[in-house]
Amino acid sequence: MHGNNVKTAKGIVRFCMAALALVWSVSPGHAAADVTAADVQAIAQTLGFVSNLPSGGVLNIAIVYAQDQAGSEARAGQTAGLLAAIRGPNQRVLRGTSLAVKDLGHAMAAFDAILLMPGTASQGAVINEVVRRRHIISISTDPACLETNCCVLMVSAQGRVRIVLDTALADAVSAKFSSVFAMMVTRK
């Protein structure tokens, strides 16, 4: 019986080695630059942990794009479509409206949050000024937004979900989060 066990164990070790080889032979996928349905879903979930958003009704989200980049408006429109297809926290309706960075300054009153499309970080100074002045929470899937201090939250669901909170900007725009959420995200 012990001899059989040794043989069995050797077989299992071979199986484990083969399994390891299989796992390492598969390379990880590459992240895409566009805002995906998974990103939008994660952003919608994240809004449920922002405690100073209006408590009921439709959540209006400005989808901000860089007007100087070709196709950016169309991609913002696609993202608005993704937003409209899902529900936000507590089954709230999400309404996305495309907006160029240049129009940010005079259109913010109607929005509860802004979603910065990839590419807008290059105009971070403008965005930073607006979100601070309007006290509005900004979210982006583009890590570059953290470098230019224009997003309160960076949320990316391409691969493993990553959330980074810019605490200084959050304080500046008076954004508040549930403490449990704040403990689970990376802080800048």
Next chain:
Amino acid sequence: MIGDKMQPLRNSCLRAFLTIAISTGLALTGLSSGAAYAQSMDYGALEKLFGEPVTTSATGSPQRASDVPANMEIITAADIRRSGADNIPDVLQFVAGMDFRRYSSSQAEVSVRGYNQPNSPRLLVLINGRQVYLDDYGRTAWQALPVQLDEIRQIEVVKGPNSALFGFNAAGGVINIITYDPLQDSANAVTVRGGTQGHVDGSVVVTLHDGDKAGLRLSAGGSKSSEFSTASLPPSLGPYNRSPYQYSFSADGRLKLADTIELTAEATMAQSQGFEVEVSPAFSNSTYRTNSFKLGVAADTRFGLLDVAAYRNELTFAAFSTGVGFPSNNSVYDLKANDLFRVGEDHTFRLGLEYRNNAASGPYFGGKVGYGVFAVSVMWDWKILPELTLTNAVRVDSLNLRFAGSPAIGSKFTLADYNSAQLSEPSFNSGLVYKPTENDTFRLLAARGLQVPSLINFGFQLSSNVGGIPLALGGNPNLKVASVTNYEFDYDRLVASAGILLRASIYYQRTGNLLAGAFNAPLQFGPGGIISYSQNIGSSHAEGGEISLKSTGEAGIRWKASYAYISIADRLTIGAPVGTASMFDYKHGAPASVVDLSAGYSWDRFEFDAQARWQSHFMDYYPIPPANFPTPFQIDDYVTVNARIGYRINDQLTLALAGAQLGQSQMFQAAGTPVERRVTVSLTAGL
């Protein structure tokens, strides 16, 4: 007597708690952080956000399962449903590294990484953080847990010691059963099930809400069946209970006192009866009745997340073995307070205080024996780099033993020995977690966990005689705490593109001051007669590892394959008694190799799932009449296969056909009754 002495203390504790709870609620209103959401963990929303289960069972801090500085597996509600199991141990048996023994239809014993035995003492089991581990014998009566499978959100399995968070008895591992939150979740389900062995069970779970301010979840359930065949058991040690049953009830309520303050109240009861094997080993017909009451306040304040909770557990237990009754009562009061807060961007701290008062009484305790434990704990989580986190947790438990009664005639210990006995023991958990990429995680873990002697080990008192020679079986107030030191290296790799998660771990574990009860310790002969008393009997060490591969997606075929290996060596300081017993033979008491395989597929309205476990042989022990000396009983290698087919009739109704141990009509999985093939049909209505 001891009850009289303790009464003022209990009243003081209760008064203190109520005062603290109410004043905390009022005071915390002034300390509110301004956050406007409930501060209990919203497991559902967080899991949906992060795409993986979340937990607090590793450090006390909310964390994603893939971030915890511990070797943890989380069994989800979907896993439980697809297993087809009608009890928790049958779900746990397919987790890599779990040691599983089924002694009878109603009794199963579970441990992490070997060291299993009847009345498994090293695995701390909790429901929503409330200990359901029984301190009298040091064990978990799985059949008497007041929880229905339909109300469980997830079962968190921590492999390795975690006493720095949970205290005594989180020595080999922890299982924290997390139910749906009555405030955040709407769990409503009715299940009826019937099958072979005359099995019938049913459960109801209902959640009531008052807006988003209050929630109450009520659950009730029960089962009965015929015991597996007892034909192999010695008739002279019977009769054996052949009609096990259990029923339970639970009420769990949450109330938002303010936007940032939440009150929790919980009450449960459970009763069970059936045939089981006790630790010595001995065959018995046992009855459990448990009650519990819990009250807590959680608040988000400018000083962090504060959590104050108190609970009382009550157990009435009776074991009848060869016509002799062993009735006992055990009550526990527990009061604890924690504060979890961040300092700067990279440091999270958790400060904890806990007081625990425990007492057991009954004829074989010679009165009432108990202890008070005061514990202080600190956890520090330091994010050194975005990809590198160091977590350290330290806890010190100080125990004062109390005894009011009479030591067994012939006992070598006096009342004064008991009432002056003190223990003070540190425990720690350290974990370095390195994530060089988002798909790779390395964990380097070190921990010291503690197994406190059970109340029966401290305070058992029995005077008798053998052929006219006086015999004293006694507890021992001078027992040392058994300590489990664990060093471990883990590696996880997620291959997102292929939907595969690899998990591997290797560990070395040393247990010092192994414990053996009076029934098992060697007999000593002296001028006053024969004496046997609980003792620390030496040390043991184990090396082993686990490796698993599993699919991560819900679509297509879901599968998992795992292998666990363990090697144990015992170094006893005393000679093992005649026939020995599980606690003298950990070396042979665990299967060296275990392979678990599972696969499933969802197609339209159908779910098909199957799980298989192969394990190598191990040694258990069996009482042989007339003297009931334990005798070795080898459990041969075996394969067990469980399967389930579920059919979703509509959005509310699911019909399922499930089978357990389909490969053989009966076989021994432990030195109890042979486990039989079982088939059940269930209908679940979920709303």
